[in-house]
Amino acid sequence: MNRLNVELPGLRLKNPIMPASGCFGFGREFSQFYDLSKLGAIMIKATTLEPRFGNPTPRVAETAAGMLNAIGLQNPGLEKVIAEELPWLSQFDVPIIANVAGSVEEDYVAVARKISQAANVKALELNISCPNVKTGGIAFGTIPEVAKQLTRKVKEVSAVPVYVKLSPNVSNIVEMAQAVEAGGADGITMINTLVGMRLDIKTGKPILANLTGGLSGPAIKPIAIRMIYEVSQAVSLPIIGMGGVQSAEDVIEFLYAGASAVAVGTANLVDPLVCPAIIDDLPDVLERLGYEHIKECIGRSWQRDGQFANHRA
């Protein structure tokens, strides 16, 4: 019996584990380490209409239990992703979630229209929350009305369900979630990175060429958990949770908070085998905690007692 399968709009996941966008490229590097068909899904690197070369270096800086990055959405552009990356990924039995980014609304719409037609793209992840690009990106992710409008426009053209990736860099994340729900989103992915900064102790200047960067890694996990806990109770959309996930226990905690599936980001950069390791560990953790199926964990943090008839803990 598969204790790990989860169904979400557009996605039949054999397990709820997927690499997060930006931490996995287009999968090629990781295919050296394991069969990508093992994954629940893959969130590919953000794709923009034109190729983007990203920010100058240094692009990463380490912090306690985390890292700052300011890559700047480097990617080969829509045409190349469709011609080369997606066909290459089609050799694996795994649904692709295409992360769509842009500077203006028309860019998002153009990318979404085309990339959603690729056979292995089963959902879109609308990137309205990248903190590392000067225009667009995060602006769409901080003003509810703008996010709602963009979601609606992308929904109109997308051939597959649309998940919107929320930024934690807002004063009220519930308001943002409700806005994208009103705009017709099929799901939410959260959280993107938190804007942070590090200074060089010798020069006194920022380490990152971009000055600021997105904080990721275990350091942000409690924030992700809190935000998912809040958002999952305020909207009826499924959530793919992310933010510092490193282990099967972390995955369970995200599900408890209200996520239905979980993405692994920075941990891939430390241990390229972390996703399959988590997938292998999950059944044992479920067994230990007394769950028949992983779905029993979803939203446990805020659901009333008695809703878990199967739970024998």
Next chain:
Amino acid sequence: MIRKELCKILSQKEIAANIYELRVKATLVDDIRAPGQFVHVRVTNGIDPLLRRPISISAYNQQTEQMTLIYRKEGRGTSLMVQLEPGMELDILGPLGNGFPIEEVSVGETALLVGGGIGVPPLYELSKQLVAKGVNVIHILGFQTKSAVFYEKEFSKNGLTFITTADGTYGRKGFVTDVIKEVSFDCLYTCGPTPMLRAIEQGFPDKRVFLSLEERMACGVGACFACVCQSGDAADTSYKKVCSDGPVFRAGEVVL
């Protein structure tokens, strides 16, 4: 093939001020293809520091499946590495990147190997392999000060070796570039700080020159796009990744 392996520590010693030589046994040594490749080391099972540390391979032996890593104790990560003792295990990812092309120099020709500071270690295996091939090698190794000098004896066994120190406390006072002018060579291999690489690249536009770069890395395998540099071909607007396209590049291939 790149492997992730728990490798057994064979020995560790401080060979110069804050410079450590770590010997490990690892089956991933079988997959090393060229001197100049590197490994990515996880210095703790915990989360602080979180990322791996790229360390160059200074020597390896595929018969015994052993390799030597030389690193400088600098920050928190490398300070943890100093505590490693024989018998302990270390999580290593590798071998990574592309090394120095020894096929670019022919038997009987002269190769000049120029290293600066912690850029010196990968040149040691290169030197050994070039000598084994029948190439004459000359080394110019630059350090900050006398206490930082290491491997002079080892390099001297392979060929003529010049040492420079920035403060003049040992060898010639000055920089490696001051000595380069005095020797003739067919092919140049170098690893060290970027200003040194830049000076060398500009100094010998007509020679075969190969440079090994350093950059802050996260994944080390080419997925995260952290360690990029611009292509030297103006028509090619893409970036090269130091970890997986490099770290060794032909002069002019990337913008320093």
